[in-house]
Amino acid sequence: MELISKTKIDFIGMRKISFAVSAIISIIGIIGIIQIARGAANMGIDFSGGTAMQLKFTAPITTEEARRSLAKNGVKDVDMQEIKEGNKLLIKMRKTTLATGKVADSVQDILKKEFPANPYTVESSTEIGPSIGDKLRKDTLIAVAISMLGIILYIAWRFDFKFGVGAVVATMHDVLAIFAVFFVLDKEVNLLLITAVLTIAGYSLTDTVVVFDRIRENLHKNMKESMPTVFNKSINEVLSRTIITSLTTFLAATSLFLFGGDVIHDFAFALVVGVVVGTYSSIFVASPIVALWEKAPGQIKA
Amino acid sequence: MTKGFTWRISLIVAFLFISFLYLTPTLVSPLPSWWKGFLPKDKIHLGLDLQGGTHLVMEVETQKAVEGSLDLISTDLEDTLNAQNIRFKRVAKVGGDRVQLVLYDRGSADNVQKLVKKKYPDLELLPLFDEGGFVNMQLRINEKEAQVRKDKAVQQALETIRNRIDQFGVSEPIIQREGISHIVVQLPGIKDPKRAIELIGKTARLEFKLVDENVNAVTATPSSIPEDDEILVEKKTDPATGAVSETPLVVKRKAMITGDLLTDAQVRIDSQYNQPYVAIEFNSTGARLFDQVTAANVGKRFAIVLDNNIYSAPVIRERISGGSAQISGSFTEKEASDLGIVLRAGSLPAPVKIIQNVTVGPSLGQDSINKGLIAGLIGVALVVVFMTIYYKLSGLVANFGMVLNIIFLMGSLSALGATLTLPGIAAIVLLIGMSVDSNVLIFERIREELRLGKTPMASIDAGYDKAFLTIMDSHVTTLITAAVLFQFGTGPVKGFAVSLSLGIIINLFTSLLATRVVFDLFLDRVRVKRLSI
Numbered sequence: 001m002e003l004i005s006k007t008k009i010d011f012i013g014m015r016k017i018s019f020a021v022s023a024i025i026s027i028i029g030i031i032g033i034i035q036i037a038r039g040a041a042n043m044g045i046d047f048s049g050g051t052a053m054q055l056k057f058t059a060p061i062t063t064e065e066a067r068r069s070l071a072k073n074g075v076k077d078v079d080m081q082e083i084k085e086g087n088k089l090l091i092k093m094r095k096t097t098l099a100t101g102k103v104a105d106s107v108q109d110i111l112k113k114e115f116p117a118n119p120y121t122v123e124s125s126t127e128i129g130p131s132i133g134d135k136l137r138k139d140t141l142i143a144v145a146i147s148m149l150g151i152i153l154y155i156a157w158r159f160d161f162k163f164g165v166g167a168v169v170a171t172m173h174d175v176l177a178i179f180a181v182f183f184v185l186d187k188e189v190n191l192l193l194i195t196a197v198l199t200i201a202g203y204s205l206t207d208t209v210v211v212f213d214r215i216r217e218n219l220h221k222n223m224k225e226s227m228p229t230v231f232n233k234s235i236n237e238v239l240s241r242t243i244i245t246s247l248t249t250f251l252a253a254t255s256l257f258l259f260g261g262d263v264i265h266d267f268a269f270a271l272v273v274g275v276v277v278g279t280y281s282s283i284f285v286a287s288p289i290v291a292l293w294e295k296a297p298g299q300i301k302a
Numbered sequence: 303m304t305k306g307f308t309w310r311i312s313l314i315v316a317f318l319f320i321s322f323l324y325l326t327p328t329l330v331s332p333l334p335s336w337w338k339g340f341l342p343k344d345k346i347h348l349g350l351d352l353q354g355g356t357h358l359v360m361e362v363e364t365q366k367a368v369e370g371s372l373d374l375i376s377t378d379l380e381d382t383l384n385a386q387n388i389r390f391k392r393v394a395k396v397g398g399d400r401v402q403l404v405l406y407d408r409g410s411a412d413n414v415q416k417l418v419k420k421k422y423p424d425l426e427l428l429p430l431f432d433e434g435g436f437v438n439m440q441l442r443i444n445e446k447e448a449q450v451r452k453d454k455a456v457q458q459a460l461e462t463i464r465n466r467i468d469q470f471g472v473s474e475p476i477i478q479r480e481g482i483s484h485i486v487v488q489l490p491g492i493k494d495p496k497r498a499i500e501l502i503g504k505t506a507r508l509e510f511k512l513v514d515e516n517v518n519a520v521t522a523t524p525s526s527i528p529e530d531d532e533i534l535v536e537k538k539t540d541p542a543t544g545a546v547s548e549t550p551l552v553v554k555r556k557a558m559i560t561g562d563l564l565t566d567a568q569v570r571i572d573s574q575y576n577q578p579y580v581a582i583e584f585n586s587t588g589a590r591l592f593d594q595v596t597a598a599n600v601g602k603r604f605a606i607v608l609d610n611n612i613y614s615a616p617v618i619r620e621r622i623s624g625g626s627a628q629i630s631g632s633f634t635e636k637e638a639s640d641l642g643i644v645l646r647a648g649s650l651p652a653p654v655k656i657i658q659n660v661t662v663g664p665s666l667g668q669d670s671i672n673k674g675l676i677a678g679l680i681g682v683a684l685v686v687v688f689m690t691i692y693y694k695l696s697g698l699v700a701n702f703g704m705v706l707n708i709i710f711l712m713g714s715l716s717a718l719g720a721t722l723t724l725p726g727i728a729a730i731v732l733l734i735g736m737s738v739d740s741n742v743l744i745f746e747r748i749r750e751e752l753r754l755g756k757t758p759m760a761s762i763d764a765g766y767d768k769a770f771l772t773i774m775d776s777h778v779t780t781l782i783t784a785a786v787l788f789q790f791g792t793g794p795v796k797g798f799a800v801s802l803s804l805g806i807i808i809n810l811f812t813s814l815l816a817t818r819v820v821f822d823l824f825l826d827r828v829r830v831k832r833l834s835i
Contacts, residue, residue, distance in 0.1 A: 126658075142790065206739065209775040238746075241743055268728065
């Protein structure tokens with residue numbers, strides 16, 4: 001079976017549209033990252049410090065009820081989320097006047113007192129001091145920087161410089177796109193998201209490498225055709241494998257997203273987004289950049 | 303034609319055998335009786351997010367340890383000066399890094415200087431200066447010496463915490479130092495995290511202090527009491543109502559006896575009131591001191607102070623020799639038993655602060671395992687169906703490679719004693735999709751070669767050869783990020799990085815060697831005109 005047989009799509013010719021789309025996505029992503037750096041985004045407590053807990057009640061409970069009872073006892077600034085399945089309540093507090101180590105206890109005591117007829121079990125409880133959050137943020141920045149550098153060095157070694165730049169721009173684009181989606185949907189930025197982002201940074205290169213390999217091969221084979229023609233031909237030749245490799249990973253990531261449970265729901269979502277964007281960028285971002293650069297005037301043949 | 307089938311197939315079979323060998327303890331429970339000796343017995347380690355438990359990061363307040371040792375030095379100096387009949391006005395800790403001695407004249411200052419140099423060669427003696435008619439002498443702990451003491455305090459805290467957890471009884475706890483002043487404690491499957499945290503985090507500094515009966519405690523304020531006194535509070539909980547009453551007491555600042563002179567602490571039940579108490583035993587020094595102090599202070603009250611809270615302040619009725627005493631108070635049996643543990647394990651050299659506490663209940667962990675398993679199975683099913691439809695028989699070969707990949711991965715996880723976390727499971731599910739990618743690249747190449755009119759055999763050769771570099775490149779880039787994640791990640795993320803990097807390395811073997819051998823074997827036996835691809 002073949003999904004895509006012989007195609008003759010002018011991918012390089014579509015660069016005006018694709019560059020515009022990618023530019024918008026990237027700008028949103030950059031805004032998202034700036035917001036993260038300012039701490040204004042929806043930060044997970046692993047980065048901001050604070051308290052989060054998941055309680056499983058025996059009977060349904062609404063966030064309003066819970067919020068009211070906490071406010072009555074002096075606990076304010078609470079983020080709450082209801083998980084319908086199994087009467088679960090997610091409670092998150094970033095800033096608090098209470099001392100670390102006591103917040104979860106006092107919240108739980110209040111809820112026990114206010115809802116005596118609706119006992120609960122603590123499914124998970126996390127308290128993180130602000131110093132840990134700071135350290136983690138620093139470590140994460142270093143981790144992202146080092147892995148990007150590692151990828152650049154490897155691609156620069158395996159291909160020539162222009163391809164290296166193209167691959168890195170595409171990878172950055174994918175990273176920014178995930179942040180953009182999370183920023184727009186106001187989803188939580190936590191350590192798991194960073195993990196997903198780094199994974200995608202490594203994975204999205206697969207598709208780019210596949211396309212680049214073919215371009216390089218075709219460049220060696222025929223010298224007469226123009227750059228955009230060679231690039232288009234190469235992308236069309238490997239289009240089916242680019243899509244199918246992504247499709248299999250997409251299937252696995254989607255099943256994780258749909259059936260993997262609340263804890264990794266957002267993580268799986270980031271993976272799904274990343275797989276899709278990674279495929280797009282290897283065709284519409286990485287290759288056109290190299291093609292443009294190669295045919296730029298004043299350049300001697302590569 | 304032989305293409306080295308024997309060694310390739312035996313390698314696959316050997317790996318399969320080893321994987322199942324290591325997976326047996328996880329899959330078969332209980333293990334059969336003949337399963338012993340060198341055979342692996344460990345199940346795959348589950349992270350705290352999967353089996354439930356508590357993960358704590360504690361910060362030792364090391365500055366307090368330095369200040370504590372300064373307090374000790376001043377007390378010791380005071381005793382020494384008294385013993386040598388050198389008159390002094392005051393000896394006390396000032397600031398966070400020095401002890402100040404205020405003496406009456408230069409003559410005694412010279413003597414003290416000599417004495418201090420001999421006794422504390424590690425301390426820095428600052429130049430003398432006169433102030434208000436007194437001679438002022440300061441001893442400073444320098445940066446390096448303070449660092450040594452801080453380091454020792456963390457080490458000691460680690461040992462003490464380990465002792466307490468051992469006595470509390472938690473299976474397979476992890477207690478390790480992280481960075482300069484942090485201690486990480488993992489308590490898998492713990493039922494009562496609150497109690498455990500209280501037990502671990504208690505400084506447990508036990509002191510016996512004399513009550514100053516000359517001061518009225520009810521009206522006393524910190525400014526009105528003598529300089530060598532302090533106000534502490536005795537808390538009593540009414541067992542019937544649960545109401546807490548607080549009684550202030552004025553005690554001598556200086557502890558007569560401290561908890562480090564204990565040899566044992568056991569919980570007993572008072573037969574008269576059916577109340578638990580903790581019976582303590584002193585070592586010989588402690589016993590002698592206790593004997594002396596009680597003999598000299600009959601009729602006075604002796605406060606038993608733990609972390610600046612008075613447990614009880616009984617009246618000394620008679621001289622107590624023999625070196626045993628008891629701590630009673632209004633506590634439950636659990637509290638008494640925890641008090642026994644902390645007294646036996648010793649006090650922490652400095653207070654600890656809990657800066658991270660992640661607790662996962664066992665039900666959520668089990669739920670995560672189940673959901674991960676379902677997601678994995680559905681992922682496998684989707685990929686298997688897709689590959690079979692798209693690549694027909696060859697797709698089946700790729701599926702075979704994927705299943706091998708997962709089995710080998712699980713096998714190596716348990717062989718290496720790696721920890722499986724929820725993100726780790728996610729990595730495995732993701733690998734289901736990624737592991738057939740290599741075969742997709744190879745198959746597409748083979749299709750291309752077939753289109754060029756090559757024979758099936760030649761196409762397969764060319765397909766595997768030409769796709770090799772691409773596959774290597776894509777694996778290396780993913781491996782780079784996985785390695786970084788492993789280096790920087792904590793707990794669950796580390797689990798993800800381990801699963802991912804192992805899976806990627808194994809994938810090279812299964813997609814390049816294991817699937818190839820199936821093709822070769824088939825083409826070797828059967829004359830194939832058309833490849834099912």
